[in-house]
Amino acid sequence: MIELIDEKGLRRDGRRVDEIRPLKIEVGVLKNADGSSYIEFGKNKIVVAVYGPKEVHPKHLALPDRSILRCRYHMAPFSTDTRKHPQPSRREIEISKVISEALEPALILEDYPRTVINVYLEVLQADGGSRCAGITASTVALADAGIPMRDMVVACAVGKISGQVVLDLNDTEDKEGEADMPVAIMPNLNQTTLLQLDGILTPEEFEKGFEMAVNACRHIYEVQRKALIDKYFGKNEVGEE
Amino acid sequence: MTISRKYVTPGELIVEGDYKPINNVIRVDDKFYATKIGLAEIGRGGIRVIPLSGPYIPRVDDLVIGKIVDYSAFSWEVDINSCFFAYLPAQSVFGRDFSPDRESLLKKFSIGDLIYAKVVAYDRTRDPLLSISGPNLGRIPKGEIVKINSAKIPRLIGKKGSMIKTIESATHCKLIIGQNGIILIIGPHDGILLATQAIRMVESEAHLASLTKKVQNLLSESKEV
Incomplete structure (x- = not known):
């Protein structure tokens, strides 16, 4: 059994229990995509590309009153310790669905009937919490593509390791820990778009963990916002016109 | 009332109060949020966000430059850099009495030609319809x-x-x-x-x-x- 929290209350990577990993977001990294972003969340490295809205193929999938959102979460073969087969796995298919359902409530898809918006998430390096990082990066890429949305979506996970509720689990903590709970919220509208829980938490732990996740999401939202502002208005622009 | 401008990102609160939402703005109770990244403008008419990115959505009377990508017996299909392909009916080019037996569409435009055209009809339920009747409209010869x-x-x-x-x-x-x-x-x-x-x-x-x-x-x- 690995000791996940030492006697000083620090985790294996030196973080406190309520600390997230270093975060970096870049916007517009791919020239040919309509919108794109790159996120580094701890050791997670993910590139997201958004294409669309465009015509749906096959055509029978098109909806007459709104656009459809298609997400593809894919892990590169070199993204994990042992080679990952490039074929979409059961897990990747599920995460693709989960991400698309977490993003959909925020998007105003009714603006583009009979079209499709494709979101491609390519995980270049994975270290636990990649679905949360993926959701965070996807919203930025969608905003970059100019897709209208009610609010940005921000995600962060909480979990339980060594009997304590901790924020933002990495791969080891996820595997060795007792519970993992990814949360995605719309920070301005105060609504939750994703809530999964793998493991067991008591009601008190759940309450505490959820609050920690929401607070972390609000911090991540500021990073998202800054990334967009830097790209569109320049690094030193804050002013009015 | 003054017009103030502010940089906004999607979901950002623009203002609270009694205003009229115009463009790229949603209203939740008394709060107005931006739906796109851009410049928020609060004016006499209401609140709008001038977007800085996003796809082209056709509007009636827009003048557009498009590329012929396909044709059928009765119309050309035109790529107008939007999420919808536009249609240019042969009748609007050859005249009311156009018949596919007598005239071939290739006589006028072939695939790959660029045209300057006007959007004459478009709504959510159907693809945009183009026309080249008007001054300076039609095939683009050079440039x-x-x-x-x-x-x-x-x-x-x-x-x-x-x-x-x-x-x-x-x-x-x-x-x-x-x-x-x-x-x-x-x-x-x-x-x-x-x-x-x-x-x-x-x-x-x-x-x-x-x-x-x-x-x-x-x-x-x-x-x-």
Whole structure:
């Protein structure tokens, strides 16, 4: 059994229990995509590309009153310790669905009937919490593509390791820990778009963990916002016109 | 009432109170949130966000530059840089009595041709319909094409066409602007290069004030060289 929290209350990577990993977001990294972003969340490295809205193929999938959102979460073969087969796995298919359902409530898809918006998430390096990082990066890429949305979506996970509720689990903590709970919220509208829980938490732990996740999401939202502002208005622009 | 402008990202609170939402704004109770990244404007008419990115959505009476990508017996299919393909019916080109037996569509336009056309009909339920009846509309015989984001076209035109006039007079070129973000430049080679440079500048700095001045500087600098 690995000791996940030492006697000083620090985790294996030196973080406190309520600390997230270093975060970096870049916007517009791919020239040919309509919108794109790159996120580094701890050791997670993910590139997201958004294409669309465009015509749906096959055509029978098109909806007459709104656009459809298609997400593809894919892990590169070199993204994990042992080679990952490039074929979409059961897990990747599920995460693709989960991400698309977490993003959909925020998007105003009714603006583009009979079209499709494709979101491609390519995980270049994975270290636990990649679905949360993926959701965070996807919203930025969608905003970059100019897709209208009610609010940005921000995600962060909480979990339980060594009997304590901790924020933002990495791969080891996820595997060795007792519970993992990814949360995605719309920070301005105060609504939750994703809530999964793998493991067991008591009601008190759940309450505490959820609050920690929401607070972390609000911090991540500021990073998202800054990334967009830097790209569109320049690094030193804050002013009015 | 004053008009104030503010940089916003999607989901950002613009203002609270009793206003009318115009464009790219949603209302939740008394709060107004932006739905796109851009410049929020609170004016007499209400609140709008001038977007800085996003796809081209056709509007009736827009003048667009498109490329013929396909044709059937009765119409051409035109790529107008939007999420929908536009249709140019053969009747509107050949006249009411058009019959596919007598005339071939290839006589007029073939695949790959560029056309300057007007959107005559479009709504959520059907694809945009084009027409080439009007002055200067029809096939584009020559010139250079530059593509920019359609959200930045108003900035390129400028107030009462000031920006476009500046570029045209400095480069001795004629600029034909498609509302879908495609610009046709006709003129001498040097002028085309300079105009492209100016257009790219407008695209990258569309959010900044005093853009016309910057473009004027760019154009006069290269004249001296």
